[in-house]
Amino acid sequence: MNSSSCLQPSPATTVALPVIYSCLLPAGIFGNILAAWIFSRKVPSRKTQYIYLANLVTANLLVCSTMPFLAAYFAGGHRWPYGSLACKVAHHLGALVMHVSMYVTITILCSIALSQYATLKKSTGTQHSPDLPGNFQRRLLQKFRRPKFAKYFCVIIWMIVLCITATAITVNVQHRVSEEFPTCYNIRVEVGDRPEMIATSLATVCFFLFFMTVLWSYYSLTRHLSRIQENTCIGEKHLIYRRVKRNVLVIQIILTVCFLPYHIFRPIFYVLGTDNDCPRLNYLVEIKNFLTCLAAAKSSLDPVITILLDKxxxxxxxxxxxxxxxxxxxxxxxxxxxxxxxxxxxx
The missing domain is CATH 1.10.287 (Helix Hairpins)
Structure with missing residues (x-):
């Protein structure tokens, strides 16, 4: 395979993607800054849910801040030299930071779902509490609704993010410019080397663990709510159940619509992209980039999602x-x- 000429972006990449990112940018910046201002001025900062939501807004702003670099990369990356400053900035501050921040949002969404699920244990007492696992798992689950644990958990997440980002940038900077890759839009950037494939595969496994955790939470809530509605008149607490169930459902829909297609396609991309078939590789790369854009779009729509999650x-x-x-x-x-x-x- 001739790596220097195999990838040739179509107008869908050079025109449509820059336009989409350019439209998502102002909506995401304005909405998330407004959300950050409301969190800092109008709502109690010591509550667990708002700690998670504040960190979610921070991750969203990071994703939105990378959109100009991504728009410029897709518009002109096929003309930039691979070793140019523009290519390095777009690759590091664009793709890398966006992907890392995306997994921060996924982790926090899962934490919110677990916090909401654990809230029912507190609000309903022992008589009608949801079916939870054993004592150790129950205590661990209850920690997700405690503000102190939420703060420490988010700090650990950001520390891991900084370590991963610094390591990835260091490794990428050490790549030597090769005549095999004359332009920035190339197989090494779009497909990745073996370490990047391994890291992406581990991230995909983590996503499906989070996805199944939220799905389990929603299933358990639905099953428990149906059981107590048949056997007990729960009165005012029914509103609490409905609100928590709706919040977990919203998170499940976000993970399914925005992130699930990308993570289903990613293993397919690595399997099918190994053949020496340039037309197929071009199609695969463009599908991957559009699914990545779908995942990034969630950060621009998050203020609307926050309205749904929090009264x-x-x-x-x-x-x-x-x-x-x-x-x-x-x-x-x-x-x-x-x-x-x-x-x-x-x-």
């Missing part, structure tokens, strides 16, 4: 666009009082 955030956002009249002030006070009652219920 307090929605009310705080609504308060920004209402006039400060006595009636609205009373309405805001009612919102704050209700928010405090909800926080005490989940504490």
């Amino acid at each position: 307090t955030f929605k009310k705080s956002l609504y308060g920004l666009f209402t006039k400060s009249t006595p009636e609205h002030q009373k309405h805001n006070n009612d919102i704050i009082a209700e928010m405090r009652r909800n926080m005490e219920r989940f504490s």
